[in-house]
């Protein structure tokens with residue numbers, strides 16, 4: 001099998017912008033290709049993660065983004081799995097390179113979420129829920145995750161304040177991330193006093209509605225060696241994915257089985273285990289998700305994921321010393337749905353190539369990404385990335 005590498009990454013500004021999706025994409029692409037030949041001279045195909053056509057009344061996103069990248073007559077496809085669309089684009093690009101189908105592929109994601117305000121985003125996101133049972137009941141993303149949060153509080157010793165501490169940690173991380181939507185730290189009292197969205201979830205327990213795009217160039221060793229010096233590339237060492245059932249009502253609310261399967265598969269593919277992971281970007285669409293995914297990724301025992309908010313030196317024996325969501329996560333870096341999985345890859349790339357500035361984790365050489373679509377593990381994609389001086 002051919003090895004796949006990330007050789008370049010880029011992202012647009014994140015937040016509420018006056019740019020259409022195609023221009024957000026152009027900004028991400030321009031950053032990724034800085035110092036490289038034109039995209040048409042490098043990549044042989046493209047996958048674009050995009051959640052919904054409702055925001056801009058635009059499908060054919062594969063063709064449109066290929067056109068905007070100056071690519072003609074190449075394979076170009078939109079992929080969708082709600083918020084896991086970005087990682088699905090990456091997974092497909094990696095598969096093509098590993099299989100020798102293409103030497104280099106562009107994985108990108110874009111979402112213009114603010115076009116219809118919070119209400120428009122809530123309606124568009126609602127299409128990811130099971131229609132016969134759950135959409136009919138008027139369920140929303142915050143409401144479904146509130147069910148998970150309530151159950152987690154019921155089954156564990158965790159408190160609403162523990163969820164709040166995840167938000168405080170992620171806003172603190174985002175304050176050191178020039179890419180983040182919210183670059184301000186918040187204190188726990190602000191978080192606890194914020195308005196309720198879907199109790200027990202409050203404003204700071206929720207990811208925001210975000211415009212944004214990201215682009216990642218995936219290439220084989222030959223293209224990587226031709227275009228980049230070794231420290232500027234990152235290996236894709238492991239991939240895993242799993243689709244669980246769609247209706248949250250029929251799932252274990254406090255064990256994200258699909259994420260556990262996806263992460264374990266990615267660990268196995270990479271030949272690592274949870275203790276090897278230095279940095280992880282996990283899908284904290286709501287604060288409770290970070291605790292659940294810390295458990296699913298085996299960073300902490302079941303019911304104790306909340307403790308990964310502590311500095312590694314203050315964690316109980318048996319917990320790994322992983323740093324979670326150094327970017328600020330979906331919570332504070334922002335969550336432009338189709339782009340999110342690739343923004344996770346951008347952060348991991350920066351950590352593993354030593355470009356993460358004030359949020360750099362010393363000696364980080366192995367990263368885990370977990371990107372989810374639908375409620376919790378309706379669809380999960382996991383990747384393990386390693387720095388190039390490992391197992392070269």
Ligand code: COA
Pocket residue numbers: 083118122125141142197203204206207208209285331335374
């Ligand atoms: N965290 C922190 N601050 C937030 C925020 C968030 N998630 N969302 C909005 N804000 C801030 C805004 O910056 C704004 O601040 P300002 O008054 O200082 O300018 C203020 O809160 C009001 O913003 P607004 O956009 O009007 O908020 P809203 O009440 O319409 O929406 C939520 C807030 C939480 C309901 C909305 O962001 C939401 O639906 N989030 C979940 C998105 C989602 O489901 N994603 C998919 C997950 S799978």
